[in-house]
Amino acid sequence: MNAPATQSSVPSAPRGPRPVRIAITTGEPAGVGPELTAAVLAGSAAHWPDAEFVVLGDRDLLAARAAAVSVDWSAITAHARVSVEHMPLAAPALAGNLNAANGRYVLALLDRAIDGAMAQEFDAIVTAPLQKSTINDAGVPFTGHTEYLAERTHTPRVVMMLAGTGARPLRVALATTHLPLKDVSAALTIDGLVETLRIIDHDLRRHFGVPQPRILVTGLNPHAGENGYLGREEIDTISPALKAAEAEGIDARGPYPADTLFQARYLSEADCVLAMFHDQGLPVLKYATFGEGINVTLGLPIIRTSVDHGTALDLAGTGRADAGSLIAAVDTAVSMARYRHAVAASSD
Template sequence: MTEEKRPLLITTGEPAGIGMDVALGLAAEGKLQDFARPIWVTADAKAMQTRAEELIAAGVLKSTPSWHTINTDINADNFDVNLVAQISQQSIEADRAFILLNIPCAAPVVCGQINIANSAMVAQQLDIAHKLAINNTVAAIVTGPLQKSALIDAGIKLLDGTMFSGHTEFFMQQSGCEKVVMMLANQAMKVALVTTHLPLKDIPAAITADNVRQTVQIVIDDMREKFGLAQPRILVCGLNPHAGEGGHLGMEEIEIINPVLNEFINMGVNISEAMPADTLFTTRHLANCDAVIAMYHDQGLPVLKSHGFGDTVNLTLGLPYIRTSVDHGTALDLAGNGGASATSLYQALNMANEMADKSLTH
């Protein structure tokens, strides 16, 4: 069956962080074979080899996992998909753990030390990942962590010329989507966000009827399509303490959020009005819901991560392809020393694989 399925593509992200460590960790344990698909990995080939040696020296890896490096100068224009697919197949037959798509760094990589000279290489990984996913060469993108500040400091911008703020926004703009939704999921809960990487002071202005409406619609559609839940039960957080306390602690619930939620309620969708976020995230409510919609990043994600950091998957809803991600950042303190857990990468691969299996093109 392996030969019929498209690859999962892992981007290792920031080379000074733990992206390569966790990919190597899974490869060394043979866990990349669990998905019965070719695994393609973007990284700098030299840095990958060095990181494997560092992890061996740290006593974490017993030996270097086996991979096949493709030295094509990978950029969007000259990447020979057929050649890579052919080598990919040969590598599986030769029991290689993964195909390494070599994207060279401009400067030497030092564990834990960000060098913005390498930020273009990080951005190039995302660019090639998008190209391979949008033309259906890979079944899904599974992203390792990048250091947002490094890309920003290097002057890397999103397609619309605004500051780079994350994978979610990058893939949204590259795909020409007006709106996508960041959702993080673990055994305890699924939390989707109306706003993503915004300073706190900019959030109220971003809570518009359109934004709330589009978020809810994308969550409903993807809960159906990606999670097979025909009638998802959704609870929605208010923006203000106690969901505005009847208008005494803020008017967004009354003026913006609830009117939109009532449109969906009137259509028969199983969704709440805005609820106080402090008590929404309690066992009684979570036991009866499939997804929570939070208004902003640090309203929803700390609760979710406190229930399963390391076992959580970040996914982007509303994209024309499957994209999942680890739940953690670059963990510069752990790069090369073996302290990084690879469980979130495994969960992200597993979710991407399951979603790809359910999709028409596999």
């Protein structure tokens, strides 16, 4: 369960007068979220001495799952900067066995974190993976974390961005998220792409300290449409959006063929790639960074990070799950919260 410390992609900021307070939702109770949370917090005092953590979940589940992977949960909760807000399961949870009775429990964890962050009780939230099917089977239409966060915070448009860690991380944002492939073209509009580019530009400056973000944009079709022979979305939608964004001072370039864009000669000076759909950009990102990558929701009024993987039901309770991605997500959330505090303090 151990994982190496990661290097945040957010510039270091001076530590403020109070610790940053991070809420962690433990996600699907049958998955790896509870045990990974325990593994991460076992090293929290050393990794993040200026952070406080509020774990949202069923305390008995957390203790049992920690014990199953040889983590001393009582030692974690004895630490002054780690607390558990007990939210009881609706039904017993067994590792690897989904139970729709707990679908609304998972949503309750997320609702509590969002409400606390909106009320500035939490400086950021970190979400362990959940199982969409369990929530849908519980009778709640649910597409994903990203869409739910947008709805609950009344944010008209958010952007899903996955990123690696390190001094110059690979970042990939998405113009569309969880849509069937047949619906992607119709979902792409000039105004929508311009607003997406605004959000990326704004949040890279605001949360990641990138002074002048450079965004590379993929086409939708093979070979970026081959001058219209393989599709007109690049001509009719993507290129006009790039011109409009450029007129606003946003450094967005493209559209580039997605199959050749992800090379060092293009990415070496880029701060983010905007891909048109989920499986266009994320396979490359996950191949390069899986196990250490993170998911960040841009455009929200709150800070939210998450892991780059799912519930891993086959690994739950075995001790074989790698905590690296959750460590990176927590590290980035702490760094983003510190950076936001530093910016706010400098403007006072």
